[in-house]
Amino acid sequence: MIVKYTKILFGIAAIAAISLVSCQPSTTSTSKKSQDKRVTDLISQMSTEEKVGQMTQITLSALYTDGQLDLEKLRYGIVTKNIGSILNVNGLPLSITEWHQLLTQIQDIATQETSLKIPILYGIDAIHGTTYTQGSTLFPHNIGMGATRNTDLVGQSAKITALETRASGIRWNFDPALGIARQPLWSRFEEMYGEATALSIAMGSAAIKAYEEDGLDQITAVASCMKHYLGYSVPLSGKDRTPAYIPEAQLREIFLPPFIAAVNSGTSTVMINSGEINGVPVHASKYYLTDLLRGELGFEGLAVTDWEDIIRLNYRHHVAPTNKEAVKIAINAGIDMSMVPQDYSFYDDLVALVDEGEVPMSRIDEAVYRIMKLKFDLGLFDNPYPEKAAIANFGKESYQEVALTAALESITLLKNENGTLPLDTTAKVLLMGPGANNLGALHGSWSYTWQGQDENQFADETLTLKEALEAKIGVANVICNTTGNFDDSENTNIAFLNSHAAKSDVIMLVIGEKSYAESPGGIHDLNLADNQIQLAKAAYATGKPVVLLIAEGRPRVISSIVDGADAIMQLYRPASQGAAATMEILFGDYNPNGRLPYSYPRHAGDIILYDRKHTEEVTEFVPDSYGGGGYNPQWEFGHGLSYTTFSYGEIKLDKSEYTTTDKIQVSVEVTNTGNRAGKNSIDLFVSDHYASLTPSFKVLKGFTKENFEAGESKMIRFELDSDDLSFINSEGEKTIEAGEFSVRIGDKISTFRLK
Incomplete structure (x- = not known):
C-alpha cells in the first residue's frame, strides 16, 4: 500500500517551465494578504526612480575615497540614486562608537536630504557572532555548533549576536546558513551545521527564533536571513559558486526542509544561492524564486541576492547577453533587492526596463513593499539611528561564558589510545604546528575581517593555543617555536622538533587549515598539506606520545597519520574561547562530548555519507564478490569519545x-x-x-x-x-x-x- 499526500509538482516539466525572461507579474502570498497601509501609502508617493533605488544595495567600500567615507559619494548614492540599503565594512572592524558615527551620517542624509525621508537598511554577515565590530563575541562556526547537538546553545549564541549587532546600530543579519555540508571540498563547509538535514532544521530554526522572537523593533533583535536558497552547498566541482546537480527527490528531501522550517520559524529575509541547480542559475529561476519560495513555502519576506549575482548572470552564467538583460531576468524571476554592490548599473538598467515596459510596475511594487515592510517592522521609520540603550548589551562578561560552553561542547575527541588524555599539568609539552600560535585558524571566516586572517584585529584577551597552554601549565613547561603566521615554515621545522623532543613528555601538534572565506578558500585536494603530514610522522619517530589538535573548517584527509597518533581532537573553528576550552579538555577539567556532524573521510576520493544507499555499502573490487565496507570513513557521523x-x-x-x-x-x-x-x-x-x-x-x-x-x-x-x-x-x-x-x-x- 502506498499513502501519498502533500503532492509537490517538481518534475522535468516543472524544470522546463522555468521562465528566464517572463515579464508577467508574479502572484505570491504577499499580494493575497491584507497589506500594511503605512507601506502602501508610502509606495503610492514614490517615483519609479525612488522605488528602484530601494531595491539597490551598495557595499560601503564603494562610498569611500582613500580610506575615508566620501560624503559626496554617499550623498550621490542616497539622494541621487535613492539607494535603500548598504552592507559590509571598509576592510577593518569598527568600534561601537565608529559604527554609531557612520550610521548616523548615513541616516542623516537619508532622512534629512531626501523628499520621502526613507531610512537606510544596513546589513552585515554576523554568522558566528558579531563580526566587523571591535571587541565583539565570536562563537564556534556552525559546523562546530552542529557537533554540540545543543539547540539551546545555538539559540543563546544567536541571541547574543543579535544583542551585539543591534548595539552597533545594525538591524539586519545575513544568517543562518542552511545548506547541508555534503561536499567537503567546498570552502563554506564551516558555515553549515553538518551533513544531516535534521541538524540544519533544528539548529537553523533555533537561531532564527533567537534573532527575531523579541520583535524586530526591539533592541534585542535583528532581522534574520535564511541562506543560501537553494542547493548552494553541494557544488559538483567543490569550488564556491559553481553548479550543483541535484535530483529532484534529493532537493526536496535533503536540501529544502531547512528552508521550510526557517519560514515556519518566522525568518524575515532570504539570500539566494549564487550558483546553479541542474544548469539553471537560481537568481534566474521564476520557479525557485516565486513558484516554490512564495507559492509553495508561503514566504512573504525580502529576497536579496548575494554579491554581484545579477550581473554574473551575464558574464559568468551566460544566460543573459547583457547586464540589462540579466537585471530583467532576475527581477521578473522574483528578486527584490540586488546586492549590486559596487556601482549603479543595476539601478540604471532597471529604471530603463520599467520605462520600456520590460519589467512591470506590479513586480517593482511587490519588491518595494517587502523592503519597506521590513524597514517599518525594524522600527527604522520611528528611529533610524543607532539606539543608545542598546550599547549596554554589548560585550558582557556572561557572553564569554556562553562562547566557552559552546566551544567545550563542540570540540570532539576522535581518538584516545591507552588513556593518553587527559594530560597531567606537570607534563612538559613540545608544541608545534601552523595552528599553534595562530588565531585565524581557531576562528575561520567572518572573524572581524572577511577572511579572518588579520591577527591584529582580534581582541587582546583572545588566546592562541600556545598562550593558553602556557597559562595552563606554565611557560617553563612549554617548548614552542611557532609564529603567528600560519604559513611560516618554522612552524613545521622538523629539525627543531628532533632537537627538542627528548626534553618533552608529550608532543602536541596543531594541524589543519588557516582561515579563509568563500572562494579564496578553494582547494584542489582534500588531503592535509604535506608539510604537516611529514611533521606528524617525524613526531611519531621520536617515540614520544603525540597528540594531534585539528583546527579546520572542513575535514581534511589525515589517514596516513591517524594510526601513529596517541590522541586526536577535532577543534573545528572554536573561536574566541576555543583555546581555553581546548586546555580544559586536554587536562581533564572538562569531559569532552562533541559528536561529528559529518562523516570524516578516510580517502579524498571516497566521500560516502551517513545516509548512503544500500548499494554504497557494497564493494566489488573482485567481480561478483560483494563485500561490505563501502561506507568506510575515518570516523563515522556521530563519532565522539568521552573520558x-x-x-x-x-x-x-x-x-x-x-x-x-x-x-x-x-x-x-x-x-x-x-x-x-x-x-x-x-x-x-x-x-x-x-x-x-x-x-x-x-x-x-x-x-x-x-x-x-x-x-x-x-x-x-x-x-x-x-x-x-x-x-x-x-x-x-x-x-x-x-x-x-x-x-x-x-x-x-x-x-x-x-x-
Missing part, C-alpha cells in the same frame, strides 16, 4: 505495528558506566527496509543531549510520526509506504511495521 563510557539498553517501542496516524513512542535506557560525570549526545536514526525509491541506509530523525553522573541511568524518550517515515518519490510526491522500519540508537536496533 567516561556509556551503554545503551534495548530500544523500547510502545507498539510493534503502527498506522500513519499514530505517534511512535521510542525509549531507551542510557547509562554512564564510567567513573566520572559527562554529557552524552543521543542520535536517533530511522531506516526504511524497502521502498519504491531506494531507501537510505539510515536517516537522522532526532537527537538530544543529557548530562549523566557517574553510574547514572536515564530513560531517553523520542516521539516519531508518519512524516519521519516519509520520502520524496520519483514523481516528486511526499510518500509513505507500508512495510518494515527500524529505529537505531547507539548500538541498538528495534524494528516495527507500518500498516
Whole structure:
C-alpha cells in the first residue's frame, strides 16, 4: 500500500517551465494578504526612480575615497540614486562608537536630504557572532555548533549576536546558513551545521527564533536571513559558486526542509544561492524564486541576492547577453533587492526596463513593499539611528561564558589510545604546528575581517593555543617555536622538533587549515598539506606520545597519520574561547562530548555519507564478490569519545505495528558506566527496509543531549510520526509506504511495521 499526500509538482516539466525572461507579474502570498497601509501609502508617493533605488544595495567600500567615507559619494548614492540599503565594512572592524558615527551620517542624509525621508537598511554577515565590530563575541562556526547537538546553545549564541549587532546600530543579519555540508571540498563547509538535514532544521530554526522572537523593533533583535536558497552547498566541482546537480527527490528531501522550517520559524529575509541547480542559475529561476519560495513555502519576506549575482548572470552564467538583460531576468524571476554592490548599473538598467515596459510596475511594487515592510517592522521609520540603550548589551562578561560552553561542547575527541588524555599539568609539552600560535585558524571566516586572517584585529584577551597552554601549565613547561603566521615554515621545522623532543613528555601538534572565506578558500585536494603530514610522522619517530589538535573548517584527509597518533581532537573553528576550552579538555577539567556532524573521510576520493544507499555499502573490487565496507570513513557521523563510557539498553517501542496516524513512542535506557560525570549526545536514526525509491541506509530523525553522573541511568524518550517515515518519490510526491522500519540508537536496533 502506498499513502501519498502533500503532492509537490517538481518534475522535468516543472524544470522546463522555468521562465528566464517572463515579464508577467508574479502572484505570491504577499499580494493575497491584507497589506500594511503605512507601506502602501508610502509606495503610492514614490517615483519609479525612488522605488528602484530601494531595491539597490551598495557595499560601503564603494562610498569611500582613500580610506575615508566620501560624503559626496554617499550623498550621490542616497539622494541621487535613492539607494535603500548598504552592507559590509571598509576592510577593518569598527568600534561601537565608529559604527554609531557612520550610521548616523548615513541616516542623516537619508532622512534629512531626501523628499520621502526613507531610512537606510544596513546589513552585515554576523554568522558566528558579531563580526566587523571591535571587541565583539565570536562563537564556534556552525559546523562546530552542529557537533554540540545543543539547540539551546545555538539559540543563546544567536541571541547574543543579535544583542551585539543591534548595539552597533545594525538591524539586519545575513544568517543562518542552511545548506547541508555534503561536499567537503567546498570552502563554506564551516558555515553549515553538518551533513544531516535534521541538524540544519533544528539548529537553523533555533537561531532564527533567537534573532527575531523579541520583535524586530526591539533592541534585542535583528532581522534574520535564511541562506543560501537553494542547493548552494553541494557544488559538483567543490569550488564556491559553481553548479550543483541535484535530483529532484534529493532537493526536496535533503536540501529544502531547512528552508521550510526557517519560514515556519518566522525568518524575515532570504539570500539566494549564487550558483546553479541542474544548469539553471537560481537568481534566474521564476520557479525557485516565486513558484516554490512564495507559492509553495508561503514566504512573504525580502529576497536579496548575494554579491554581484545579477550581473554574473551575464558574464559568468551566460544566460543573459547583457547586464540589462540579466537585471530583467532576475527581477521578473522574483528578486527584490540586488546586492549590486559596487556601482549603479543595476539601478540604471532597471529604471530603463520599467520605462520600456520590460519589467512591470506590479513586480517593482511587490519588491518595494517587502523592503519597506521590513524597514517599518525594524522600527527604522520611528528611529533610524543607532539606539543608545542598546550599547549596554554589548560585550558582557556572561557572553564569554556562553562562547566557552559552546566551544567545550563542540570540540570532539576522535581518538584516545591507552588513556593518553587527559594530560597531567606537570607534563612538559613540545608544541608545534601552523595552528599553534595562530588565531585565524581557531576562528575561520567572518572573524572581524572577511577572511579572518588579520591577527591584529582580534581582541587582546583572545588566546592562541600556545598562550593558553602556557597559562595552563606554565611557560617553563612549554617548548614552542611557532609564529603567528600560519604559513611560516618554522612552524613545521622538523629539525627543531628532533632537537627538542627528548626534553618533552608529550608532543602536541596543531594541524589543519588557516582561515579563509568563500572562494579564496578553494582547494584542489582534500588531503592535509604535506608539510604537516611529514611533521606528524617525524613526531611519531621520536617515540614520544603525540597528540594531534585539528583546527579546520572542513575535514581534511589525515589517514596516513591517524594510526601513529596517541590522541586526536577535532577543534573545528572554536573561536574566541576555543583555546581555553581546548586546555580544559586536554587536562581533564572538562569531559569532552562533541559528536561529528559529518562523516570524516578516510580517502579524498571516497566521500560516502551517513545516509548512503544500500548499494554504497557494497564493494566489488573482485567481480561478483560483494563485500561490505563501502561506507568506510575515518570516523563515522556521530563519532565522539568521552573520558567516561556509556551503554545503551534495548530500544523500547510502545507498539510493534503502527498506522500513519499514530505517534511512535521510542525509549531507551542510557547509562554512564564510567567513573566520572559527562554529557552524552543521543542520535536517533530511522531506516526504511524497502521502498519504491531506494531507501537510505539510515536517516537522522532526532537527537538530544543529557548530562549523566557517574553510574547514572536515564530513560531517553523520542516521539516519531508518519512524516519521519516519509520520502520524496520519483514523481516528486511526499510518500509513505507500508512495510518494515527500524529505529537505531547507539548500538541498538528495534524494528516495527507500518500498516
